[in-house]
Amino acid sequence: MLEVLIVDDDQIVVFIQKKMINNHEIAQNPISFSKAADALSYLVEDQKHPQQRDFLILLDINMPNMNGWDFLKCLEGHPQKSRYHVIMVTSSIDVKDKKEAENYSTVRSFIEKPISASDCEKIKEISEISHFFKPA
């Protein structure tokens, strides 16, 4: 099973992404967090009761307090990190960010806001999670 988490402090962005994820049948009920710290607590809590789930995380970079990078650093320490699949979602992609992302094993892809239909289709093709979208 693949659970989708949306981490972004902009409520309109969260709204758009929820709709897109739903409509493109990536997940029925994505869970959203306006603070990265809350998303992290959720994942830590989940580890206490492992249910053999994978997580697709749409992660904004620029957020107050804990930003996207801080969040990624915390994920690196988790024993279950191979089950986390992070898509960095940012208003403007620059080369520096792409280089920085190479340091984190959980990052699968970059999306420039707003998330488009073709972005959603590409998400389904990411090799680590593509098997969740194949017809049974």
Add this chain to the structure above:
Amino acid sequence: MTKDSGELKILVIEDNPGDFILIEDYLSEEHHALEIQRAENFKIAKAILKKTSDFDTVLLDLSLPDINNTELLVKEILSFSNETPVVVLTGYTNKDYGVKTLSWGVSDYLLKDEINASILSKSIHYSMERNKVQHQLYESEEKYRTLFDSSPLPMWVLDRNSLEFLSVNQAAVNLYGYTREEFMQMSVRDLWADDEARIEETVEENLHDFFNIKVKHYTKNRNLLYIDVQSNPILFGGREARVTQAHNITEKIKAEEKLRHSQERFKALVQDGSDLISIIDENFHYAYVSPSVKHILGVDPEKIEGRNVFDFIHREDRDKIEGKIQYLGRRKSFQLPSYRYKDGKGEWRWLETIISDLRDDPAVNGLIANSRDITKSKVQEQQLRESLERYDIVAKATSDLITDFDVEKNEFQYSNAIYDIFGYSQEGLAPSKEWWQDRIHPEDKQRVIEAAKGIYEHGQKILGIEYRFRCANGEYKYILDRSYVITDAIGKPSRIIGSMQDITERRKYINAIERSNERLREIAWTQSHVVRAPLARIMGLIELLKNQRNNLDNIEEIIDNILNSSEELDKVIRKITIKTEEEF
């Protein structure tokens, strides 16, 4: 014995009147000139011997009334008789006893019963003869001993085979510093300083012969001596030995060495030196010119000798030389101003000469002129002057500060730009490396000192470096310091010529540009994110409206959000415009 023997003076110690008469008879039978004195007992004999000691012989009867101890009697008489032979007369027939008295030191031993005139006379004469020979032997030994001991030449006797000392004289003790006792524990090998093999060989080859060898010895204090050794084989107390005279020639050798050195020095100075030495007579004619003239001026000495000195001196320089020479006689030695001198090829050479007035010295009888060819340095001096003039002109023409640092003296010289650029007046400057380093900005100082090591430690010739330098008013100026290193003959930096350009304006301008570039980069990055955020929202919402209209519950709310985001975007863009105008 013949009757013409010389006069005999004899003391007869005999208590028995009969025996005395008998002896007297025997003696007068054989001798004409006879003086006999009689002592009746030991006490009288002692008294007589104390008074007179010129007896030729003493005849002693062993049985005297006032003494029983024969041994004491014999010894006492011997000691009083003072080397006069003593012949013992006795009635005892015991031969062994006679031998014993001989061992105490008497000359002969006669039995009274056996005595006759000729036996007695013979015994007396033998004793006297033997005594004389012994005495001569003793004297000759004594002479030899005196000769050995008091010889001013150090001497010693060595065992011929082991070379151990058997005897040394006082002079040897004085010269070497060892006591006699120390010498007796040593062999002559202990004196040798070096060259042992050669000495051993000589000793071995001449084991039973005279030899003479020059060697080096150490004294007890390890002073080195040069010794001329003469050694003769002798028998010494029955041992094969050799007597050696050690002639100390250290002073002589040293003096010879000194003389040789001084001769070599003189030769080197006069013949091979770079100086030209000549002797000039009172009319200024050359009496002698050293052979070095050949390679200094390319002329044979014979060509110059006899000629007038002034023939060779440049016409323009003659006056100043003559002006100097008039002090002759008042000063022993003076230097002539440098002058031009015609060499073998007719070219002018610059010479510098010191004149020493040795007209009083019969060995010289003239003036000694010691001249040196300074053409090279004259030319260099000229070049240097020209170069310095050029340097001065450049220093005046440029607005840069020109510095000239003398490494050895640790002294800076500055052009006037030191005032124009930095406000330091030339007076009151402490012109040292430290003064300079103190004024370098603390943040730049270490970097500049490190870079300067390239010059002092790695033979770097050119250094260009930017740093801040403190002005008299405490402000810092940016300078571009370009240094050029002048090295001495062995490649060590001797002077550093620097030009310091004030690049404060340029540096400030560059700093401003760098700062504004940095700001622009920051603005561009943040603005693109800030601008893109509302735009992305608008784009996302429109995409939903376009493709998902049927799945949306509240279209009004979406449209409101589009409007809000558009207004936000408008605000952001206006802000950028205002900010950009502010910055420039």
